Amino acid sequence: MNTRLLLRLGFAVLVLAAIATVGNAMLTADATASDPAAAFEEGERAVDPPGETTVITTSQHGNNFLVAFAPDGTVAYYDDEYAFYNEVERVPGTNSVVYVATEHLNREQCHATEPCNRNVIERVNLTTGEREVLHERTNPRDRNQWHAIALLDDDGERIAVGDIAFDRVFVVDTETGVIDWEWEAQTDYNLSSGGVYPGDWTHLNDVEALPDGRLMVSLRNHDQVVFLDREDGLQENWTLGADGDHATLHEQHNPDYIPASGGGPAVLVADSENNRLVEYERTDGGDWKETWEWSDLDLRWPRDADRLPNGHTMVVDSNGGRVFELDTEGEIVWQVEMKGAYDVERFGVPADRDGIETARELGLPGETAQDTSARESVPEPRDVPAGSIGALEGVVPSILLNGLLYVLPPWFGIRELAATGVLLVAGMVWAGAELRWRGFRLRSPIERRRE
Incomplete structure (x- = not known):
């Protein structure tokens, strides 16, 4: 089978799988999670x-x-x-x-x-x-x-x-x-x-x-x-x-x-x-x-x-x-x-x-989540779902994590974030490959190679 056809099929599968992942999460999300008015x-x-x-x-x-x-x-x-x-x-x-x-x-x-x-x-x-x-x-x-x-x-x-x-x-x-x-x-x-x-x-x-x-x-x-x-x-x-x-x-x-x-x-x-x-x-x-x-x-x-x-x-x-x-x-x-x-x-x-x-x-008691001193009571571990973007705390900078939590709907988790990344990368690589196959090269200015 033609190599380019196989690559196109591979890119198409990645793009469709990523779209399906995000789309399924959006369609199956609890209405109250994305619409606070319902509460x-x-x-x-x-x-x-x-x-x-x-x-x-x-x-x-x-x-x-x-x-x-x-x-x-x-x-x-x-x-x-x-x-x-x-x-x-x-x-x-x-x-x-x-x-x-x-x-x-x-x-x-x-x-x-x-x-x-x-x-x-x-x-x-x-x-x-x-x-x-x-x-x-x-x-x-x-x-x-x-x-x-x-x-x-x-x-x-x-x-x-x-x-x-x-x-x-x-x-x-x-x-x-x-x-x-x-x-x-x-x-x-x-x-x-x-x-x-x-x-x-x-x-x-x-x-x-x-x-x-x-x-x-x-x-x-x-x-x-x-x-x-x-x-x-x-x-x-x-x-x-x-x-x-x-x-x-x-x-x-x-x-x-x-x-x-x-x-x-x-x-x-x-x-x-x-x-x-x-x-x-x-x-x-x-x-x-x-x-x-x-x-x-x-x-x-x-x-x-x-x-x-x-x-x-x-x-x-x-x-x-x-x-x-x-x-x-x-x-x-x-x-x-x-x-x-x-x-x-x-x-x-x-x-x-x-x-x-x-x-x-x-005389208020001060307390921080990072405090390692002994206490009479210890807060319960944070109840963050395994797939929540909030679970990335400590992995990504706080200012970026808070920005993501602010702009993204509650149903958008790590899986959806990964799928979006796959969609963007696959889409850009596919587009670049198609341009190259058609004879375009990155120059200043961009031009098409003449055979």
Whole structure:
């Protein structure tokens, strides 16, 4: 038989087998694994009673939603209209929340030459379901979607927005639509720092209003938490972390400020690429000192950590597929399974953070998955299915593994990853062979050999 025919048959078998492997996994996947919306219905008893209303958003590649659990564990509100849901904050003294979400628009819908994101800041009454768009802006899809908001008054009329698309923070009056203050990262940072400009340069993913009027901002791709005075701008001597100093912070999310009244100033951070929660206190000398660290064998790419008035800590474990409450003994006392969760808002936390205490004040036990010291109890081994991509931890770099877990659906495991690799390699080799058989050679420029 002709050698070329045999090779073509071999390539065809490899390509078809790889496609069949991935296709079968996709078609046989549990619907709830690829469609989180199927997991919750308003009125159902979905989780153990959290004690206070608990609102969670999800933001991953796939179907996303906002869900509110009532104190008794029933689903009080559910919405999956938008493509992404990011930060959510309670309107003080009400049963309403304000959140930032993003709708994908095609070129025709946004009257542009490329697809767009419609970023909306919306208020919803969790009791009545009444919704109101407070502010919205559209930006090119490749500039990412808004992640962060902070309410600056009890009515939610003035809001600070972390504009990830244009690397800035601005304050908008939602009654008039007027932006009356802004800070641009380019004011204080060189374009050679952080990520790639003009793509994902700062990845500005959080803004928090502090009791003293300042704003605390997370610049993920600079590995820094910075503090802004609305009159003087960046307070450089308050910056936590440094660009590339991954021992301090590595592409963090959603820092939580603890004021001096609770033993601070301190910052509790979801240190995402380091797969840990970490707390830093500011010393009398103006430095930041690490005072607490926590992780377990399941924690993978956390994106939120909030200290509660009772000393517990709410945690969003995005790629670990869970949102949980950690008590003062380091034990998980409440949990809901949810892949791709982004932010959690537990009602009952004062807007001024009064009564929130540091880990040092509370005497919280620190724990890390790498700690080899003796303990009274040892965490159970991580329950990662043998075929899960998560089983590659320790084999591939954390930043690559977390990226794969973020963008790939839950049914896509090691077998499917291997099949995709076979498909790509076989396809490229086959294409190269066909070009060579037809007389093409790699030259500059590429040309066909004349016989």
